[in-house]
Amino acid sequence: MTTETIGRRFHHLEVEANERMPECQLVLAPTTAEEAAAVLDAAAEHGLPVLFWGNGSHQGFGHRVETAIVISTERMNRIIEWSPADLTVVAEAGVRIGDLALRLLEENQTAVLPEAPVEATVGGVIASGQSGWGRLRYGPIRDRMLEVVLATGDGRVVRGGAPVVKNVTGYDLPRLATGSFGSLGLISRVALKLWPVGERAATVTVEAADRALAIAYRPLAVIEENGTARVYLTGTSAEVETQTAELSGTAVDGLDWPHPLAGETVLVVRVPAGLTGAATERVPSSWSYQAAFGVGEVRLAGPSEPAADLLATLRDWTATVGGAAVVERAPEALYEKVDPWGEPGPSLELQRRVKAAFDPLGICNPGRLPGKL
Amino acid sequence: MSLADDLAAFLGPGRVKTDPLERHVYARDGGLRTGPVEVIVHPRTTAEVVEIVRTARNHGSPVVARGAGTGLASGAVPTGPAVLVVLTRMDEIHEVDEASRTAWVGPGLINLELSQHIAPLGLHYAPDPSSQSICTIGGNVATNAGGPHCLADGTTVAHVLGIELVTVDGEVVMLGGAAPDPIGLDLRGVVVGSEGTVGVVTRVLVRLTEDAPATRTLLLAFGDTADAAATVSDTVAAGVIPAALEMMDRVMVGLIENWIHAGFPTDAAGVLLAELAGHPAAVEAEAEMLSNIAKANGALSARLAADADEAARWWKGRKGAFGAVAQRAPDYYLHDTVVPRSRLVDILGRVHEIAERHDLEVMNVFHAGDGNLHPLMPFDAAEPGTLERVQAAADEIVTASVEAGGTLSGEHGIGLEKRDLMSLVFSPVDLDAQARLREAFDPVGLFNPDKVLPAGSRCFDYGRPAPAQ
Numbered sequence: 055m056t057t058e059t060i061g062r063r064f065h066h067l068e069v070e071a072n073e074r075m076p077e078c079q080l081v082l083a084p085t086t087a088e089e090a091a092a093v094l095d096a097a098a099e100h101g102l103p104v105l106f107w108g109n110g111s112h113q114g115f116g117h118r119v120e121t122a123i124v125i126s127t128e129r130m131n132r133i134i135e136w137s138p139a140d141l142t143v144v145a146e147a148g149v150r151i152g153d154l155a156l157r158l159l160e161e162n163q164t165a166v167l168p169e170a171p172v173e174a175t176v177g178g179v180i181a182s183g184q185s186g187w188g189r190l191r192y193g194p195i196r197d198r199m200l201e202v203v204l205a206t207g208d209g210r211v212v213r214g215g216a217p218v219v220k221n222v223t224g225y226d227l228p229r230l231a232t233g234s235f236g237s238l239g240l241i242s243r244v245a246l247k248l249w250p251v252g253e254r255a256a257t258v259t260v261e262a263a264d265r266a267l268a269i270a271y272r273p274l275a276v277i278e279e280n281g282t283a284r285v286y287l288t289g290t291s292a293e294v295e296t297q298t299a300e301l302s303g304t305a306v307d308g309l310d311w312p313h314p315l316a317g318e319t320v321l322v323v324r325v326p327a328g329l330t331g332a333a334t335e336r337v338p339s340s341w342s343y344q345a346a347f348g349v350g351e352v353r354l355a356g357p358s359e360p361a362a363d364l365l366a367t368l369r370d371w372t373a374t375v376g377g378a379a380v381v382e383r384a385p386e387a388l389y390e391k392v393d394p395w396g397e398p399g400p401s402l403e404l405q406r407r408v409k410a411a412f413d414p415l416g417i418c419n420p421g422r423l424p425g426k427l
Numbered sequence: 428m429s430l431a432d433d434l435a436a437f438l439g440p441g442r443v444k445t446d447p448l449e450r451h452v453y454a455r456d457g458g459l460r461t462g463p464v465e466v467i468v469h470p471r472t473t474a475e476v477v478e479i480v481r482t483a484r485n486h487g488s489p490v491v492a493r494g495a496g497t498g499l500a501s502g503a504v505p506t507g508p509a510v511l512v513v514l515t516r517m518d519e520i521h522e523v524d525e526a527s528r529t530a531w532v533g534p535g536l537i538n539l540e541l542s543q544h545i546a547p548l549g550l551h552y553a554p555d556p557s558s559q560s561i562c563t564i565g566g567n568v569a570t571n572a573g574g575p576h577c578l579a580d581g582t583t584v585a586h587v588l589g590i591e592l593v594t595v596d597g598e599v600v601m602l603g604g605a606a607p608d609p610i611g612l613d614l615r616g617v618v619v620g621s622e623g624t625v626g627v628v629t630r631v632l633v634r635l636t637e638d639a640p641a642t643r644t645l646l647l648a649f650g651d652t653a654d655a656a657a658t659v660s661d662t663v664a665a666g667v668i669p670a671a672l673e674m675m676d677r678v679m680v681g682l683i684e685n686w687i688h689a690g691f692p693t694d695a696a697g698v699l700l701a702e703l704a705g706h707p708a709a710v711e712a713e714a715e716m717l718s719n720i721a722k723a724n725g726a727l728s729a730r731l732a733a734d735a736d737e738a739a740r741w742w743k744g745r746k747g748a749f750g751a752v753a754q755r756a757p758d759y760y761l762h763d764t765v766v767p768r769s770r771l772v773d774i775l776g777r778v779h780e781i782a783e784r785h786d787l788e789v790m791n792v793f794h795a796g797d798g799n800l801h802p803l804m805p806f807d808a809a810e811p812g813t814l815e816r817v818q819a820a821a822d823e824i825v826t827a828s829v830e831a832g833g834t835l836s837g838e839h840g841i842g843l844e845k846r847d848l849m850s851l852v853f854s855p856v857d858l859d860a861q862a863r864l865r866e867a868f869d870p871v872g873l874f875n876p877d878k879v880l881p882a883g884s885r886c887f888d889y890g891r892p893a894p895a896q
Contacts, residue, residue: 093727097893111440139769141659141799162666183608194607196616197585197670206888210858216834216852218765220582222620223835223845223852224879225861229616233608271640293709326605328526350527350607377606395610401600405612406655407867410858412860414893424611 056100057122064093074110075124081107082409083126083302087203087211090125094239095209098415105419106236108148108175113180114383115319116235116394116422123239127177133157134243135217140228141248142200142217142255147177148240163248166192170314177241178251182225183233185252187275187286190348192249199228199247204238207413217245230408237427240414252288257310260282260303263347264331268295276347279312283347286311312344317338317355323368325350332375336368350377358384362391369396398425430510431466431629437689442469442548451810453511456493457558458501458844459760465508471516473591473599473629474567478629483510483598484873491875492537492623494563496568497556499761500842512627514565520544521630525679528635529588531607534565534628538572540712542635547575550635553580556825556838557746558809569621570756573838574645575745578796579704582838584619589632592625593617595869605632619862623875625868635680641702643714644738646730646894647721649694652791654724655697659795661720662701670704672796673745677788679803679837689744689758694734695727699795700745704740711746748792751793751804758803761787763839769799777827778802785820799837800828825849841879847883 057079065081068088075081097104105121107113118292122205125307127148133143138161143156152172158164166186168179178184192198201215204227214227231241235343239344260266263283267276274286285301285310287294298305310357321331325349334352337343341356341364361384368379381394388394398405402425410416421427428436435443443452444467454461470476481532483490492512493503505511517533524530525548532541538559542551555574556562562572568590580586605613611745630876634881635718655674673685675698680691692697701717703710718729721884732738750758766774770889775791782789782804793801802824806813825835825848834852835845849858862885868874 075507088444090869091698092473095891137767137769140767141663142767144437174891183613186606189607193581193585196613197581206860206890208892210856210860210890213853213857214861216765217832218767218837219575220573220765220794220837221834222800222838222840224841224858225532225583225864225872226571226616226851227622227860230864232616234612235611250663250668254665260846265609272637289706290709290712292712293706296708297706324606325531325606326524327607328528350605371608376604378610380610399609401602401611401614404614404868405593407614408614408617408864410893411863411867415891427611 056102060096060100060102060123063096069126069128071124075107076119076121077107078105078121078124080122081124081126083129085129085207089211090205090242091238091380092213093125094205094207097417098208101415101416101417103420106181106240108178109150109173111171111174112184114381115182116117117426119390119419119422128174130242135323138163142219142245143248144217144243145176147175147188149176149380150174150359151176151179154378158248159251164251165198165246165248167195173333174240176244179230180244181234181241182234187277188344189348190276191234191272192276196229196232198247199232200247202228202231202241203243204231204240204412205242206239207415207418215245219247235422237409237423241417245268251288252289252290253287254294255286255305255309256287256294256298256305257284257303258298258301260301263345266301267347269300274309276344287381315342315344315353315355317342317389319358319361320353320355320382321365321368322382323352323354323372323376323377323379325372329375336371338364339344353382360387365392387403395424430482430488433482434466434468434479437476437628438468438470441451448591451548453513456501456843457499458499458504460504460843462504462790463508464505464511467511468514469516473593476512476593476627476629477597477599479510479512480593489876490873491628492568492627495561497562498566498821498840498842499560500836500840500844502570502840502842502878504843506843509770512552513576515563517629524605524740526636527605528633529632531630531632532564532619534563534568534631536564538562538564545635545689548757549638551638552633553586554583555635557749564631564633567721568619568628568631568751569622570838570840573794573799575673575794578672578794579668579670586618586634587615587631588634589694590615590618591630592629592835594626595626595871595873603632620840622842622879624865624878641707641710642670642702642704643705643710644732644740644741645701646691646732647699648692648727649697649700650695650725650727650729652697653772654698654726656775656795658699658721658726659771660769661719661724663796665716665720665754669701669717669796671702672697673700674791674795675700675745675748676791678788679748679792682790684752684834686751686754687744687747690739691744692728698742726809745792748845752805756807758808759805759846760802762802762821763836764796764800764825764832765837766800766833766834770831771798773797774800774828774831778824781823781827785816787816787820792876796831797837822848836876843878846879847881854891859886859889865875865877
């Protein structure tokens, strides 16, 4: 009944549900943060849960959310301002990361967002805290977050940060929003710090990832994929050539990134960087994996059947070394058997209060976060 | 029992100070203001900080934490009688993990001492404020401190992975950690730059950075500061991000030379100090590119440091700039605004125009690559009316920076100094949201009250309230 009221009031924003979205009564696609805030205000008035949707690429993370309304960012898809001289860009949440990457390449710049899937949205990769492979050199995605505009769970439009590359003016809302999985509100617009793209790049296949990491100076990435180690280099021609020679491997021009992992279930193991190799040794031989050396992240893909047991075994280990093993993607049944996050950690009560500061009625992606916040 | 007696009961009388001299010394930090200090305590452990927080709360006394007190925004100056928690004795390096390139350190550890300690491993701690030989890691966390080398490597927040925080309830929580992307909300990021308003940081997990195998240091002199600023923009546009890119104007260079004899050209209107760090093959090419860009912009000279000693002398000159100002006047006011890099030339012109109109001298030494300005106005506070003129000029400079698309502070923080200017960059709704975030950590206003957010930021009119429980 109440969803119908909202549907009538925001009829002009209604769009078709796509088949990958979770079951819901209404899909609305606002065009501005203010419109999104108005929808959230109405949802809050009626106590209706809302889920935010970009492309759905990262909806596999976290607890499943039952929702009445889906807010899609498909109409918030403009690159608002790009200042190549300042190495900053302001983009709306619904801009596709592939489109943004291509646009920025016109001036040889990059936001170092994930490389795939290209249909994923800027808002989605930020909300789920997904970094590009280049994080070894350029840091995680949160280090690119300069400014954020949030439509909060109680219908406010809040801006934090500033579109300049260095800032300590008030609390760091841009970083708080990164990896918040829609728990505070809708990330509507962000300003990102950019980096120049090196004049040359190479992918060097080497014998051992850990040894290559010790030899190479600030490579873009060192990735071991199912036993094959590759070093990704970028920079001036002279640098790339010299570093390639120093690594004494087999080189190809350009960045030959791994393809996204195929498989029913994808798990992510996160440990202190020095334990990346140790983490790969815990991947069962029937599973495929991609390990980011120097970062401490191993993604592994395999069948869903033994996933629950594997997750438990991995967590026994990550708990002892300070880390986590989480579900990135899995059939629905797995979420019923396991907690996709694991132990929520000691700051849960503080997190609950922080969420309430933005979403006092708890309507934004309710239950998605660790501890079902 | 009195607050001091209660604190002395577990800290012992030697680490609880109430005498007038101590209270006078701790009444100010590196900024211009002073405040009332009731009791000064020097904890050594997290457990002691917990007891201090509980005791202060029982007595209804605010808690103001500080490190070495080099902050320039009066962020560590109490606005009412408070317990001043001086963390400089919590200066241990608890653990260094060479393989993961991280270290757990105490908040009182001096920034430079960390880098010196890990130097044999070929590692360093990247944020390097000018005060790095005396400022503490905890203070750096509070202000999200920067420094010349933050251009390529980012400010403190990019180098802090985990924080042990004593909360308002006297509980110890661990935020973040050594593994990437800890699950849940990123509260570590909220604590960095929060200027002591959300709790007391008792341990910090920092990221350590690999030393560059090669560096080249360049000194570029220009007849016009606009040419120097154009060189900064063109360098970035050419895809070169130097490790550091600093600018000094003629007045500043003159004072530095007079004091430190760094070897800077005193006849130039603007001098750029650039450091290129990286693989030997890269820095060679980049140094040549930067020289050529400078020459194309009419540089009077472009010199490569002959050796490490010369480079070190240039850096000593740059980092000694603020000390050099003492030759000119007993006091100075230092700005910290940020503008988009492309607006540097405009804003430098505006700064000079504003200073001239208020009959003040102004000199510039700043992080040009970041667009982070540090116009500096020497003055004598003893001269009647001078401080008022300085304040008026300061407000105009901040306003001009904001109008140019910038913000109030790049690395010093808001503290008391810029608190009432926050509404220049944030709407009442934005400020209310920040106040609510702070309230989530500290609902009773125990930690460093009256800082960062102007009075009345918390407004109950915005958003739909939660139903009464």
